[in-house]
Amino acid sequence: MLLYLDVHVPVENLVGKEGGATLCMMRNLEIERITLAAMSLGIARRSIEVMIKYSQERKAFGKTVGDFGQIQQLIATSYAEYMAGRSYVYNVAANLDLSSYGNGLDADGVKLFCAPMAKNIADRAIQVLGGNGYVGEYNVERLWRDAKLLEIGGGTNEAHHKNMCRDLRKFHSGGL
Numbered sequence: 714m715l716l717y718l719d720v721h722v723p724v725e726n727l728v729g730k731e732g733g734a735t736l737c738m739m740r741n742l743e744i745e746r747i748t749l750a751a752m753s754l755g756i757a758r759r760s761i762e763v764m765i766k767y768s769q770e771r772k773a774f775g776k777t778v779g780d781f782g783q784i785q786q787l788i789a790t791s792y793a794e795y796m797a798g799r800s801y802v803y804n805v806a807a808n809l810d811l812s813s814y815g816n817g818l819d820a821d822g823v824k825l826f827c828a829p830m831a832k833n834i835a836d837r838a839i840q841v842l843g844g845n846g847y848v849g850e851y852n853v854e855r856l857w858r859d860a861k862l863l864e865i866g867g868g869t870n871e872a873h874h875k876n877m878c879r880d881l882r883k884f885h886s887g888g889l
Contacts, residue, residue, distance in 0.1 A: 736814050742868075743820035747809065749867045750802045753827035756860045757795040760831070760838040763853055764788050767842050778841070787841055791834040798827040818880040824863075825873040832860035 768779030835857035839846030
């Protein structure tokens, strides 16, 4: 690790206020996590689109697979989870104050909710497509891999659990 001591940085070269680097870094982490949650929404939406299209085209036992209750359950559950995640992301993003930090609870929360949500929806898309879910033509196997990465990048789910519990104890001990 390189440590610089007694280094003079001219005022015109400072990014933000002197001594404010930690605040800037924390704000950037919050933005990153909200962005990763938004990426999760894109993966989930695309997975649902593929499920719907495939379920209307693929036939089994004389009807489309979308006529079967099991497939309907996978699609409907996916849509409901996607809309819940979308509402959470849009709410947090709309209320984010870029001039401050301290939005970590919900920045962690949206990523904690949306990354596994996207992975689960991509997994359901593979299930709806059956064997075709593994082939490159439909891309759902790639969507699943991308969603799995979002559970790790920008902080693991376990790190978000820890951060959120810390913030809840610190800022919400009297209730929500």
